[in-house]
Amino acid sequence: MPRTYxxxxxxxYDEDSLKEAVKEVDNGSSVYAAARKYNIPYETLRxxxxxxxxxxxSGKATVLSKEEENYIVEALLxxxxxxxxxDRKDLQYMVCSYVKSVGRKTPFKDDMPGYDFLRGxxxxxxxxxxxxxxxxxxKARAEGLSQFVVDEFFKIYEQVLVENxxxxxxxxxxxxxxxxxGTDPTKGKVxxx
Numbered sequence: 001m002p003r004t005y006x007x008x009x010x011x012x013y014d015e016d017s018l019k020e021a022v023k024e025v026d027n028g029s030s031v032y033a034a035a036r037k038y039n040i041p042y043e044t045l046r047x048x049x050x051x052x053x054x055x056x057x058s059g060k061a062t063v064l065s066k067e068e069e070n071y072i073v074e075a076l077l078x079x080x081x082x083x084x085x086x087d088r089k090d091l092q093y094m095v096c097s098y099v100k101s102v103g104r105k106t107p108f109k110d111d112m113p114g115y116d117f118l119r120g121x122x123x124x125x126x127x128x129x130x131x132x133x134x135x136x137x138x139k140a141r142a143e144g145l146s147q148f149v150v151d152e153f154f155k156i157y158e159q160v161l162v163e164n165x166x167x168x169x170x171x172x173x174x175x176x177x178x179x180x181x182g183t184d185p186t187k188g189k190v191x192x193x
Contacts, residue, residue, distance in 0.1 A: 013040045018048060025049040062124075063107050063117065064095070072098070073125050076191045085134060085190035088118050131189040 021038040022045070025031055031049060035042045062069070072094060079086050086094070095113045099106050108114065113121075122129065161167045 013038060018045070021045050022049050022052070062120070063099070063113075068098070069121065069124065073128055076129060077193050080190070080192045085192050087188050087190045089188075091118065091121070091191065128193065129191045130193070132192060133188075134190050 017038045018040060021034040021040050024034045024037070025045065026049065031046045032042060034040075035045045038045075064072070072091070075094065076086055076091065092113050095117070096106070096108070096111055099108075100111070108117070122131070161173075166172055
């Protein structure tokens with residue numbers, strides 16, 4: 001069965017009308033009068049005038065703020081730029097470890113974001129992220145190591161060190177090999193710009 005949410009009611013007012021109604025209540029009008037004038041449900045206007053929600057629009061607020069999600073998107077784009085794009089499982093682990101590291105009580109079942117979170121995240125950031133099946137690296141491309149390629153690598157490496165302020169901090173640079181890194185990129189779809 002498809003997991004597509006069908007909205008049960010359509011909103012009969014827009015965000016500007018709501019802001020105008022809240023201003024009117026703040027200026028001394030009754031909640032009831034402003035609600036009737038702008039065709040906004042009484043309870044909605046009362047809630048917005050007493051204690052405005054942190055996020056505009058209807059529905060539950062997202063687990064992470066827009067700013068926090070933006071950092072995660074930047075990390076996904078950076079990983080793709082470096083040649084190691086991440087998939088949904090990596091995104092789940094990234095969000096899980098972030099929520100734990102900031103000491104926030106996790107709202108996820110088994111501490112791991114589920115399918116609905118992932119779909120919502122993908123929809124919210126569809127203008128910056130797309131998903132595609134990764135290409136297999138051919139043997140000819142993998143063996144295409146030349147002096148030019150090595151020089152380019154070190155130019156990019158030096159740029160990354162400067163961008164991240166690591167040129168005088170060797171204790172923050174780690175060396176690793178491909179053990180533990182997925183070498184078969186065709187497992188699933190990954191996030192790319």
